[in-house]
Amino acid sequence: MASRPKAADRPAASSLLATLWARSSRVRTVLTVLVATVIVWELVCRLLALPPILLPAPTLVFVDLMKSPDWILIHTGYTLFATLAGFALAVIIGIALAVGIVYSPLLERTLYTLLVAFNSLPKVALAPLFIIWLGTGMSPKIAIALVIAIFAIVIDMVLGLRSVDPDMLDLAKTCNASPLQTLMKIRFPNALPSLFAGMKVAISLALVGAIVGEFVAADRGLGYVILSAQGLFDTTRMFSGLVVLGVLGTILFFLIDLAERLMLPWHVSRRSEAAPAPRHTP
Amino acid sequence: MQDPITPAHEPPYVRIRNLDKVYQSRRGPVPALAGISLDIRDHEFLSIVGPSGCGKSTLLKCVAGLADISAGTIEIDGRNVVAGTPENLGMVFQRDVLLDWRTVIDNILLPVEFRRQRKSEWTDRGSKLLELFGLRGYERRFPWELSGGQRQRVAICRALLTDPRLLLMDEPFGALDALTRDELNFELQRIWLETRKTILFITHSITEAVFLGDRVIVMSHHPGRIEETITVDIPRPRRLSVRETPAFGAYTAEIRTTFERLGIMKKEN
Ligand SMILES: Nc1ncnc2c1ncn2[C@@H]1O[C@H](COP(=O)(O)OP(=O)(O)O)[C@@H](O)[C@H]1O
Ligand SMILES: [Mg+2]
Numbered sequence: 259m260a261s262r263p264k265a266a267d268r269p270a271a272s273s274l275l276a277t278l279w280a281r282s283s284r285v286r287t288v289l290t291v292l293v294a295t296v297i298v299w300e301l302v303c304r305l306l307a308l309p310p311i312l313l314p315a316p317t318l319v320f321v322d323l324m325k326s327p328d329w330i331l332i333h334t335g336y337t338l339f340a341t342l343a344g345f346a347l348a349v350i351i352g353i354a355l356a357v358g359i360v361y362s363p364l365l366e367r368t369l370y371t372l373l374v375a376f377n378s379l380p381k382v383a384l385a386p387l388f389i390i391w392l393g394t395g396m397s398p399k400i401a402i403a404l405v406i407a408i409f410a411i412v413i414d415m416v417l418g419l420r421s422v423d424p425d426m427l428d429l430a431k432t433c434n435a436s437p438l439q440t441l442m443k444i445r446f447p448n449a450l451p452s453l454f455a456g457m458k459v460a461i462s463l464a465l466v467g468a469i470v471g472e473f474v475a476a477d478r479g480l481g482y483v484i485l486s487a488q489g490l491f492d493t494t495r496m497f498s499g500l501v502v503l504g505v506l507g508t509i510l511f512f513l514i515d516l517a518e519r520l521m522l523p524w525h526v527s528r529r530s531e532a533a534p535a536p537r538h539t540p
Numbered sequence: 541m542q543d544p545i546t547p548a549h550e551p552p553y554v555r556i557r558n559l560d561k562v563y564q565s566r567r568g569p570v571p572a573l574a575g576i577s578l579d580i581r582d583h584e585f586l587s588i589v590g591p592s593g594c595g596k597s598t599l600l601k602c603v604a605g606l607a608d609i610s611a612g613t614i615e616i617d618g619r620n621v622v623a624g625t626p627e628n629l630g631m632v633f634q635r636d637v638l639l640d641w642r643t644v645i646d647n648i649l650l651p652v653e654f655r656r657q658r659k660s661e662w663t664d665r666g667s668k669l670l671e672l673f674g675l676r677g678y679e680r681r682f683p684w685e686l687s688g689g690q691r692q693r694v695a696i697c698r699a700l701l702t703d704p705r706l707l708l709m710d711e712p713f714g715a716l717d718a719l720t721r722d723e724l725n726f727e728l729q730r731i732w733l734e735t736r737k738t739i740l741f742i743t744h745s746i747t748e749a750v751f752l753g754d755r756v757i758v759m760s761h762h763p764g765r766i767e768e769t770i771t772v773d774i775p776r777p778r779r780l781s782v783r784e785t786p787a788f789g790a791y792t793a794e795i796r797t798t799f800e801r802l803g804i805m806k807k808e809n
Contacts, residue, residue, distance in 0.1 A: 425633040428606050432631050433654035443653065447641045524640035524684050 314494040319501060322494045334502055336479040340396060340468035341510070344403020345461055351404070352411030352460075353453070357441065359412070360419040373412055381406045381467070385474045394475040403467030407460035411453070418452025419445050451525040454518040461510045469503070480506075551618070552579035553738050554603065554706065559612035561598050571763035572598045576612070578757060578766060582705075583736040587753030589743055589795065591804045595764025596742045600710050603740065604631060616706065626706070630699030630737075634711040636691040638683040638698075644670070645679035648698045655702070662701060669697040672734075673727065689720035696728070700735070707739045714744070722780055725751055733777060747783055750791045758795055760802045768798050 296316045302308070303315035310318055323330060355373075358365045385402050392398040422445055430440050472481025480499050487495035519526050561573040572595040580586050590596055601607040603614055605621045614621040616629075638647045648666040649659045670678055673693040683691055692712060699707060713721045729752060732739060743749050749756045750772055758768040772791055774782060782788050799805040 423635065423637055425635060426637045426639075428601070428604070429631060429633070429637055430654060431606055432604055432629060433651045435654040439654055443650070444639070447639070450641075522641070524682060 311491060311493045314497050318494050319497045322498045323501070330483070330498065330502060333478055333480050333483050334506060336396075337465070337468050337472065337481065337503075338506065340399035340471065340479065341403055341461075341464045341506075343396075343400045344467055345407055345457075345464040347400065347404045348407035348411050348460055348464065349457060352408045352456075353415055355408075355412050356415035356419060356449075359416050360445075361437075361441075370416070373409065377409045377413070382470045385470050388471070389475045394477075398474075399468050399471030399476070399479070402471040403464040406467035406470075407464040410456045410459040410463060412456075414452045414456030414459075415449055418449025421452070422448050450522055451518075454514065454522065454525075457514050458511060458518075461514055462507055465503070465507050465510065550581065553582040553584075553617055554580035554740070555613075555615040555618075556603070557613050559599075559602060559614060560610045561595070561602060561607065562610045563598075573602070574763040574765055576764070576766060578769075580706075580738055580740060582738055585732055585739045585741065585752055585754045587741045587743060587749035587756045588759060589746055589749035589756055590759030590764070591761050591799070592744060594759045594761035596744075596759065597710050598764065600708050600740065600742055604629060604708055628702055628704040629706040629708060630702070630704040632692075632695050632699045632707070632709040632712040634714045636683075636688075636695040638691055638694060640683055642682075643679065644675070644681050644683065644686070644694050647683065647694060648701055650698060651701055666697065666701060669700055670694075672731065673697060687720075688716055689724060692716060692724065693727075696731075700731075700737075705738055707737045709739065709741045711742055711744065713748070721748070726780055728752065729777060746792050746795045750788060750795070751778060751780075751783060756791070756795065758798050760804060767802065768795070770794060 300316050303313060308315075314322075355365075355369065359370045360366070381402070384405060385398075388398040388401045388405075392401055426444055426448075427440065430444060435443070468479065469481040469484075472479040473485055476482040476485075480503050484496050484499040484503075487493075487499065556576055556578050559573055559576040560571070563570040563572055576599065578586075588596055588599070598607060602609050603616070603621065605626060616626045619626070639650065642650070645663065645666050648669065649662055652659060652662045667676075667679060670676060673696065675690060675693055675697075678686070678690070678694075683694070686694065692715075696712070699709075713724050716724065725748060732752075741749075741752055750770075753772050756770045756772060757766055758770070759765065760767045770791060774787060774791075796805060800807050
């Protein structure tokens with residue numbers, strides 16, 4: 259009853275390139291669409307002779323980015339830090355809250371109800387409040403990123419912790435497993451796919467939070483770059499900020515996707531390869 | 541009809557008396573089991589067959605101490621099963637409930653991890669069990685790399701790891717295709733002949749119940765009751781082809797007649 263590994267799993271050295279080519283089909287599609295968009299954009303600007311203040315051509319944006327790459331990079335760093343700090347806190351606190359909600363009926367009735375109700379509030383509206391509470395430094399941006407991102411984590415993590423096969427819990431009981439063992443060895447790993455789904459949404463939302471924080475009050479970060487360029491009617495510079503922001507968001511999303519692939523091979527192998535449907539409620 | 545209770549001079553390993561189980565649901569109480577009395581002898585292979593929803597899983601959960609009972613008593617080896625599960629029993633479900641993120645061997649060792657024992661002391665036994673089920677060298681595989689039959693074999697290895705005296709199996713082959721099911725029927729008999737566990741085996745297949753059981757308990761539903769107990773007098777090891785013999789057919793016909801009488805199965809003519 260020997261079951262041989264599928265050819266795609268252990269490619270011979272010679273077919274490695276072919277395998278990589280086959281596996282990268284989604285990436286190739288995305289790249290093709292992106293390149294095509296940029297070309298169309300460039301053509302539209304040139305053919306219609308649009309003034310850059312309305313819509314700068316991609317080449318202009320590229321030149322602008324190359325004028326002061328260090329300066330852009332530093333501001334990107336600020337935004338990235340606020341995003342990652344907010345995201346990390348959202349993950350840690352979110353997991354803790356989810357465990358509390360799943361294990362305590364009291365927390366479930368109070369905290370969870372409150373969270374779900376609170377979730378329908380547009381969290382960006384809280385940004386001015388955080389500026390008052392925390393000042394204009396880094397902390398209000400982190401706080402806003404945290405508040406926007408944490409809902410996706412808590413809600414998906416609660417779902418994941420709950421969706422355990424009841425037979426599995428029965429099995430644990432027949433082995434006299436303690437509640438802590440059941441949590442650590444069954445519920446938590448079982449919830450990881452759900453957690454990752456939440457994290458993919460949360461990372462984008464954390465970025466939104468950081469930018470909103472920078473819009474409200476900041477002298478640094480990509481949000482500040484865009485807003486200050488607007489004050490000068492420097493549309494090209496605004497687009498520079500937007501492009502970097504887009505690239506940053508994409509990289510962050512795919513880093514989480516990659517982490518999921520490395521950590522949850524069992525889940526990824528089962529999941530359909532269809533692109534995840536975007537769901538956003540900033 | 542025979543009595544599901546053994547003669548007094550032979551103390552049973554599992555002793556169930558007047559067991560009632562009523563579930564409280566939103567639409568009121570649901571009687572799942574009524575007046576169940578049965579014994580399972582040491583080293584016995586006892587099959588329970590009955591229609592879906594007749595309380596087979598409930599009965600198993602009561603024996604395992606996973607569901608509290610509404611009336612009656614359950615004793616295992618003379619000790620009352622109240623709240624909490626008996627010390628050492630193995631359980632196999634219809635779904636294999638393997639943990640996808642653990643290798644085969646780590647899945648098998650899960651029970652000793654839960655019991656806070658040293659895993660390293662059990663690894664050898666885990667590998668031996670795998671070998672017994674024709675899964676030698678599969679230790680480092682992951683469940684999602686295995687077929688349904690292989691996964692269920694791993695689940696049985698996990699149940700056998702700590703060498704429990706009692707093995708509870710709830711339709712363990714119900715989700716498998718017919719060929720794999722036959723294969724595992726035969727393997728289970730072989731393992732049982734080697735280890736002589738006490739096995740409570742639940743199925744909704746009449747053929748499977750007769751093929752594997754020393755005795756077959758026939759249940760009916762609403763609420764779950766014992767209708768009939770049949771002692772299967774076919775020598776072991778039984779080969780799969782025994783199922784085509786007239787003796788075997790007589791047993792299955794008897795059970796089928798009972799189901800027809802109860803209106804669980806339609807009479808065919
Ligand atoms: N947790 C529960 N709450 C309420 N009713 C239940 C519950 N579990 C099972 N039942 C009911 O008890 C009866 C027996 O169920 P079960 O033991 O699962 O049957 P079987 O395993 O023979 O198919 C069924 O009518 C079922 O609907
Ligand atoms: Mg059942």
